[in-house]
Amino acid sequence: MTSLPMIEPSAAAPPTELRASDLTLGYDDRIVVRSLDLSFPIGRITAVVGPNGSGKSTIVRAAARLLRPKSGAVFLDGKAIARTPTKEVARRLAVLPQGPSSPEGLTVERLVWSGRYPHQGFLGTSSVGDAEAVAWALQQTHLVDFAQRTLDTLSGGERQRAWIAMALAQQTPILILDEPTTFLDLGHQLEVLELLGELNAQQGMTVIMVLHELNQAARYSDHMVAVHAGRIWRQGTPDEVLTQELLEVVFGVHADVRLDGASGKPYCVPLARAAEPAE
Amino acid sequence: MIRVAAVRSGSMLVGWLVLAGIVGAIAIVSLGIGQVSIAPGEVLGALLAGPTTLEGRIVFDLRLPRLLLAMLVGAQLAISGAILQGVTRNALASPDLVGITAGAGFAAVLIVLVFVDAPAFVLPLAALIGGATSGAIVYLLAWKQGVSPERLALTGIAVTAIFQAAVTAVVTLRVEQAQAQQALRWLAGSLYGRGWDELLVLLPWSVVGIAGAMLLAHKVNILLLGDAVASGLGMRTERARMTLVAIAIALAASAVSVAGTMAFIGLVIPHLIRLLIGANHRLVLPFSALAGAVLLLVADDVARTVFETREIPAGLFTALIGAPYFIYLIMRRKTQISV
Numbered sequence: 001m002t003s004l005p006m007i008e009p010s011a012a013a014p015p016t017e018l019r020a021s022d023l024t025l026g027y028d029d030r031i032v033v034r035s036l037d038l039s040f041p042i043g044r045i046t047a048v049v050g051p052n053g054s055g056k057s058t059i060v061r062a063a064a065r066l067l068r069p070k071s072g073a074v075f076l077d078g079k080a081i082a083r084t085p086t087k088e089v090a091r092r093l094a095v096l097p098q099g100p101s102s103p104e105g106l107t108v109e110r111l112v113w114s115g116r117y118p119h120q121g122f123l124g125t126s127s128v129g130d131a132e133a134v135a136w137a138l139q140q141t142h143l144v145d146f147a148q149r150t151l152d153t154l155s156g157g158e159r160q161r162a163w164i165a166m167a168l169a170q171q172t173p174i175l176i177l178d179e180p181t182t183f184l185d186l187g188h189q190l191e192v193l194e195l196l197g198e199l200n201a202q203q204g205m206t207v208i209m210v211l212h213e214l215n216q217a218a219r220y221s222d223h224m225v226a227v228h229a230g231r232i233w234r235q236g237t238p239d240e241v242l243t244q245e246l247l248e249v250v251f252g253v254h255a256d257v258r259l260d261g262a263s264g265k266p267y268c269v270p271l272a273r274a275a276e277p278a279e
Numbered sequence: 280m281i282r283v284a285a286v287r288s289g290s291m292l293v294g295w296l297v298l299a300g301i302v303g304a305i306a307i308v309s310l311g312i313g314q315v316s317i318a319p320g321e322v323l324g325a326l327l328a329g330p331t332t333l334e335g336r337i338v339f340d341l342r343l344p345r346l347l348l349a350m351l352v353g354a355q356l357a358i359s360g361a362i363l364q365g366v367t368r369n370a371l372a373s374p375d376l377v378g379i380t381a382g383a384g385f386a387a388v389l390i391v392l393v394f395v396d397a398p399a400f401v402l403p404l405a406a407l408i409g410g411a412t413s414g415a416i417v418y419l420l421a422w423k424q425g426v427s428p429e430r431l432a433l434t435g436i437a438v439t440a441i442f443q444a445a446v447t448a449v450v451t452l453r454v455e456q457a458q459a460q461q462a463l464r465w466l467a468g469s470l471y472g473r474g475w476d477e478l479l480v481l482l483p484w485s486v487v488g489i490a491g492a493m494l495l496a497h498k499v500n501i502l503l504l505g506d507a508v509a510s511g512l513g514m515r516t517e518r519a520r521m522t523l524v525a526i527a528i529a530l531a532a533s534a535v536s537v538a539g540t541m542a543f544i545g546l547v548i549p550h551l552i553r554l555l556i557g558a559n560h561r562l563v564l565p566f567s568a569l570a571g572a573v574l575l576l577v578a579d580d581v582a583r584t585v586f587e588t589r590e591i592p593a594g595l596f597t598a599l600i601g602a603p604y605f606i607y608l609i610m611r612r613k614t615q616i617s618v
Contacts, residue, residue, distance in 0.1 A: 064511060066507055066511065085513075086510070086513045086514070086515060087513035088513070089513060090511065090512050091513070094511065095507075095511035096508075097507035100504065100505055101368075101505055103503040103504065103558050104553075104558060105558040106503070106557070110500070110557075110558070110559055111504075114500060114501055114508075114512060115512070117512045117513060117514065118512055118513035120497075124497030124498070150557070166508075170512070
């Protein structure tokens with residue numbers, strides 16, 4: 001057992017680069033994504049968007065090593081993620097999968113403590129650094145007063161914040177979230193997205209998230225990756241990606257794209273369904 | 280934060296001391312009751328003096344090993360159930376319902392009734408192999424991109440039925456032999472006639488199994504979050520689950536091999552403990568162990584003292600307590616049963 005260097009909870013973790021090279025992904029015999037190259041900007045918020053079945057979740061799951069690529073590799077600071085001890089990866093990259101199920105009777109504090117697993121030794125013994133990281137994660141997610149509540153007594157938004165707190169307790173420079181706003185009402189969706197914005201602005205965290213809602217993706221991200229039929233259709237700033245063409249070609253929707261004066265970000269107003277989107 | 284933790288572990292220590300005192304008192308009383316009643320003071324005296332007097336010999340040679348066996352078997356079954364319920368995220372997973380008990384039972388009956396001349400150490404070993412095999416069969420049959428609660432329960436019921444039919448077949452075919460009664464008592468779950476020999480056979484399994492379970496309890500907490508979250512936290516989920524299931528199988532199968540099929544302890548006790556103290560398996564496992572030990576100890580006290588001339592299997596009492604409680608749990612729940 002090696003003892004780990006203590007990380008100051010508030011200090012920004014060293015920037016870590018995440019990059020995918022020549023990835024081919026799929027399930028059983030079905031190939032979903034072919035020869036994909038992608039790198040995520042360090043210290044920025046990246047939103048991955050695309051229609052159902054486009055492969056956007058598949059890409060993000062592979063980037064978080066939850067899905068083993070059929071070929072190609074994901075590199076974390078230049079080192080292949082599949083050849084790096086998984087606990088070591090978990091100290092640099094946290095992932096919140098889609099719709100995690102909450103065990104009955106689990107308190108927020110216990111859940112957040114789970115985030116310290118990759119920092120603990122074989123027997124799971126905890127240190128002062130662990131307690132500090134948990135306290136910090138609870139504070140960042142405004143859950144200090146909820147620490148002793150069980151997850152089933154929380155609202156959807158609070159519960160999602162608790163899961164994010166667990167990922168924060170890992171104290172990683174990169175946070176990956178697969179549809180973190182699913183099943184939440186509009187207010188709670190914004191609550192989660194604003195929290196991620198704060199974490200990015202204050203901690204310099206690289207945030208990578210799959211989002212369904214295009215306007216929210218544009219509003220809350222610095223970088224957008226549009227995925228279509230297993231390929232990157234376009235990536236860049238929200239201005240460059242959220243276009244009439246994107247809606248037309250990728251989503252099969254006629255839409256107006258306008259600029260929101262307050263945020264300076266584009267937003268779309270769908271008008272009508274176009275013909276079947278091109279495959 | 281740190282001070283809070285210190286206060287908490289302080290009150291935890293007091294709680295453990297109180298519990299240990301209660302268990303100790305139950306144990307002293309248990310050692311005193313039976314066909315020859317011995318007052319608690321005399322039990323203590325006999326324990327200190329050793330098997331020199333008649334009371335001393337009754338306590339040492341007969342009651343003490345049986346008491347320790349009851350506690351170990353109860354603890355092992357409860358821990359096994361707690362692990363299985365945790366790693367499969369399924370409140371129905373227990374040694375009884377996932378086939379371990381039935382498989383161990385079949386193997387043990389084969390040894391007792393068919394291979395009569397086998398040396399004593401073969402019985403627990405055979406029960407262990409039988410339990411592990413049937414547990415593995417159920418687990419593999421239930422596997423379809425993970426083990427779902429329904430599939431595990433249904434395949435468990437099916438495999439259990441097959442082994443029970445095999446047991447009935449063996450017992451029926453050998454019914455003329457004197458061992459048949461021994462086999463029947465064994466199947467109902469009993470510590471009748473068990474002593475130091477059986478305790479020594481069980482002890483290595485208890486020590487390794489219980490220690491392993493306690494050391495890995497924190498991994499159950501992580502697995503409870505689901506495989507995707509656990510993998511994201513840097514756990515090798517399949518390996519962790521396999522290790523924990525192997526420990527659960529070893530604990531249950533070795534317990535069944537000396538005491539027979541004790542009903543419901545592995546199902547009800549972990550469930551009850553989770554309701555009382557929550558989902559942290561670092562606490563659920565030791566508390567389940569304690570509660571399982573006490574339940575079987577009391578059930579065995581009743582079993583050997585309720586009728587003066589005949590002893591009845593303790594497994595009947597654990598079933599009598601466990602089954603109604605289990606029904607109550609099902610009735611009380613409005614939602615789907617889950618961990």
